[in-house]
Amino acid sequence: MAQPEHLLYSKDHEWVAVEGDVATVGITDYAQVSLGDIVYVELPKVGATIDQFAAVGVIESVKAVSDLFTPLSGEVLEVNAALDADPAAVNRDPLGAGWMMKLRLRDPGETAGLLAYEDYAKLTTD
Amino acid sequence: MTVAPVHKRTALYEQHLRAGARLVPFGGFEMPVQYAGILKEHDAVRHRAGLFDLSHMGQFLLHGDDVAAWADRLTINAVATMKPLQARYNIFCNEHGGAHDDTIFYRLDGRWMLVVNASNADKMWAYLNAHRAGDVRLENLHGDRALVAIQGPKSVAMLQPHVDLDLASMRYYFCAEGTVDGVPAIVARTGYTGEDGFELFVDGDRAAAIWNRLLEEHRDAGLEPCGLGARDVLRLEAGMPLYGHELTEAITPVQAGQTWALKLSKPEFIGKVALAEQLARDAYPRIVGLVMEGRVPAREGYAVRLGERVVGEVRSGSAAPSVGGKNVATALLAKEAATVGGTVEVQIRGAWHAATVTALPFYKRST
Numbered sequence: 001m002a003q004p005e006h007l008l009y010s011k012d013h014e015w016v017a018v019e020g021d022v023a024t025v026g027i028t029d030y031a032q033v034s035l036g037d038i039v040y041v042e043l044p045k046v047g048a049t050i051d052q053f054a055a056v057g058v059i060e061s062v063k064a065v066s067d068l069f070t071p072l073s074g075e076v077l078e079v080n081a082a083l084d085a086d087p088a089a090v091n092r093d094p095l096g097a098g099w100m101m102k103l104r105l106r107d108p109g110e111t112a113g114l115l116a117y118e119d120y121a122k123l124t125t126d
Numbered sequence: 127m128t129v130a131p132v133h134k135r136t137a138l139y140e141q142h143l144r145a146g147a148r149l150v151p152f153g154g155f156e157m158p159v160q161y162a163g164i165l166k167e168h169d170a171v172r173h174r175a176g177l178f179d180l181s182h183m184g185q186f187l188l189h190g191d192d193v194a195a196w197a198d199r200l201t202i203n204a205v206a207t208m209k210p211l212q213a214r215y216n217i218f219c220n221e222h223g224g225a226h227d228d229t230i231f232y233r234l235d236g237r238w239m240l241v242v243n244a245s246n247a248d249k250m251w252a253y254l255n256a257h258r259a260g261d262v263r264l265e266n267l268h269g270d271r272a273l274v275a276i277q278g279p280k281s282v283a284m285l286q287p288h289v290d291l292d293l294a295s296m297r298y299y300f301c302a303e304g305t306v307d308g309v310p311a312i313v314a315r316t317g318y319t320g321e322d323g324f325e326l327f328v329d330g331d332r333a334a335a336i337w338n339r340l341l342e343e344h345r346d347a348g349l350e351p352c353g354l355g356a357r358d359v360l361r362l363e364a365g366m367p368l369y370g371h372e373l374t375e376a377i378t379p380v381q382a383g384q385t386w387a388l389k390l391s392k393p394e395f396i397g398k399v400a401l402a403e404q405l406a407r408d409a410y411p412r413i414v415g416l417v418m419e420g421r422v423p424a425r426e427g428y429a430v431r432l433g434e435r436v437v438g439e440v441r442s443g444s445a446a447p448s449v450g451g452k453n454v455a456t457a458l459l460a461k462e463a464a465t466v467g468g469t470v471e472v473q474i475r476g477a478w479h480a481a482t483v484t485a486l487p488f489y490k491r492s493t
Contacts, residue, residue, distance in 0.1 A: 036163055
């Protein structure tokens, strides 16, 4: 599981771990708590090109339908297919087994539009 | 100047805050939608017991010699035939047969109690007053008296030590006046979860003490505080209509499958002519159950088609733990599509997903 201090965050409550030109994306613990029990996750197609902050998927809890936004632009390399059978992994382990997709980044400079851990923590405690 | 919407708080508001509940505006009140999580709370009610704050619901007392005859002219089910201490589901309809509200009447000693939906409480209070006739006096307890429900198979065992009534001998949809932890209460064997359980009507000032004591003494045995989220899943599985979804001013009790509560033998009541005609012609769109074949949940408002033709829409939808974890829904469908066992398709984000038409309820308790 990723260390929360080492991740970047969007204001839409996604986290991203960047290694070279590949980024792993998921939703934060704050997001999974807010959503409640997650029952279905719809992720973009592998090979799709997606733009920063666009809605690229759907996360459904028992009561609500929410969008998944991508924190960075790029090509979808892989999605977490295990979430199809076990969407509750997002609740149990949002930063680990509950990851959602890996991207080949189009522009690593876009990370300037994301938040560091401390700023994200402030956002969610206000 | 802007005026923020003001939501009232129930007598148990502080308890909800302390328990870390997530609060949402509902029916004019700030109500807990969940505490530990909808699935955990749902599981508690199906297998142990859950505790609900339903103090947002409208509570009216009806006094006077003419209450039964008067109420029989405003509702579709029979009121005058109720036995002492009986509770009965009933629906107030408009002239077209659509539902003003679905309610429960309680025949108490020397007076009646009417419980209405929170979202309809103001409308129903105005409606009842506008239609007042003969020896009928109305008293509005909405927001003053609390309503706490304990629901689940362990309800009798958990509640019995707190009350001076013999709960095991109380029949389903009956009630009694007694005390809960020494506090005067109306205790009714009613609920909205598909499980056995009780509803406790107590003075708002005394509700927190009862709530806290029940939780303290029975938490180890599995009693969980439950929010409106779990309640909605429980009632949907149990096939119970929710006003605004399966029943509205436009969706009649006949369409909603509540014909069992329609007493056409009563001489005259508002909506009777329209409902009798609708029932006789049998051509109306009707509420059915849907079980989704795939993993994608259906939600309120989604279109439903049979072949190439749109035949209706989803009215409620949820994942249903007591229906094998499948996604279930209610839908208002044209008659030709409302065949149990038939297959229809639900439009979800542009794609059509297969669903099986099912009789309601989805879930029935075994005992």
